[in-house]
Amino acid sequence: MGMLSEGQRIGDHYEVERFLGQGAFAEVYRVRHRFLGRQAMKVFKHIGSREATEELLGEAILLSRIGHPNIVRVFNADIVETGSGRYGFFTMEYVPGGNLADFWHSHGDRFTRIGEAVQILRQICEGLAVAHGERPPIVHRDLTPQNILVGYDRDELRVRISDFGLAKRTDLLTGLASARGTLAFKSPEALRYRKGDSTAGDVWAVGVIAYLMLTDTLPFHDVSSPVAFFGTPRNEPPPSPQLRNPEVDDELAGIVLGALEPNLRHRTPDAARMGERLRQWHNGNARQ
Template sequence: MGMAAGAAAMAAAAGVAGSGKTEMPQAGGRFRRIRQLGEGGFGKVWLAMDTNLGRTVAIKLAHAPDAEAEERMLREARALASIRHPNCVRVYDLVNEGEGLAIVMEYIEGRSLSEVISQDGLLDDVMAARLWVTMAGALNAAHSKGVLHRDMKPSNVIVDDDAIAHLIDFGIARKRGDSTLTAAGFMLGTPDFIAPEVAAGKSASPASDAWQLAATINYALSGQPPRGDQGDPASALLAAARGGGELHLPEKSAHRAMLAAALQPDPSRRPTLGTIEREVGTWLSRGGFKQDGPVTTMIHKSQLAKTRVAPPKPQPTPPQAAPTQKTPGSNPLGDETKRVDEHRRPPHPGRPGPTPTRKF
């Protein structure tokens, strides 16, 4: 049995059967924690070393004060284990880590898309199109298993050292038909990036995931969510539930029309993720760009030494030569003539040049 299949079988075995729950395998000190990566409503995420296999992993530990919290973590493991896509984080195992259940996941070293935008600036049309196509494919892979992400947003996209985007954090992923609200009445999702119908209390759907992906692409191109900055979560949720209103779209992007369509308040009028993949992918191909690959111009750390430019070495002062008589056709400057750009720094490997401005 392969690793992914084994994880799926392990997750399935963790389900509730009858009145009792199947015991999880004990980690037994197998995972040595290195540092905390994050913390949320469902627990802490740690970078750890799998001492059995000698690889770094991310471990999500559950704070499961009740059966609902534990069931949601089991659901996350099942959802992740069932998805096969190169841009989705992989689940390796589900174990009992002493403090409770722990999902052992692939560790992706990099920065969130929100950090990339904040630190490096906005994406251009080509990079945004590539991001849109790859994330649409990742969500489609999840939807094909009946799994909705429900919290698509810039901080849930990790850009690795090779500038490849990965969809992470299915912590609130649920099968279609599951409730939108927790038992405590809290809305699942992030107000700035939540689809209007979900904010209004309707069930999530593939169309709502598609809206949230379009909102993420809008952020990558404009630096703000499509409804603008509402100031606080309550105001953002109210604006989302009202729907409609003016959209804050990127001014000069070739994707403006497609974004306007994908951010329609009526789910039935939005293009499907399959349509997004096809149309945006065709736009890339016509411009001579690959549909997969880097979504930013980040430089891999292994290339940093190669791209650094050493300062020019000081040149010795040439000796003073005795004046010579010029002859017809000779260079009056002699050996002093140099290329004026001899010591210029090479171009910075920064953002790509102008991108196609074709509209869909």
């Protein structure tokens, strides 16, 4: 049973319509705002002092405040009192259509079409690049297909990055943030060091997402291994996506492998750089 129930009133403006899903840190509900209509509400499971809850909310909406078509818009952040305690929540735009995992699985046994996959990846990079361009940069730290929302805007595919509960500004001097997130999408350095997340770590996660869409498999199969927590099996590049999907050309394979380069110094450093490479690939193929 969720923390909130259908029909429950939250403050003066929100009514809970239904439970949408949950992760390790929060539950998500579809709600209706009294004046603004349907929205999504993310409620954090952590119960703590008001100060701790407010700090959690501050980090949760850090990236969303920037404002970009490929970043989910956040409308409000507050605290709700329930019978089981005090919870922080924020409301954001409701995107019908599901997430990238749903979109990818909808293809069944077929790979995601190359052009469609590149369009999705470009939009992810465009939204993420705005965060990486902050000074100091903001890193997402938990990019997965589950928190990439896929919808349509005037019949055009539109991607929005969501789930910013782990977003954090990097240290001004080191460019790193404490490592958090989903194991299968974490870079080798984030698994080895407690402060190993960076813009290049977000790029690694985009590379894993790209590999999944293009090959229907993860680039590394170490997620159940204890040594994975130290990044040991990820010291070598994965097999080229071309080996699993012959429709992937040399240039696109190079972009994906550049994002999945184990050596941090040789990896594509940020989302803007990866997005530019994807744009060049698109332009080159559009002229053919």
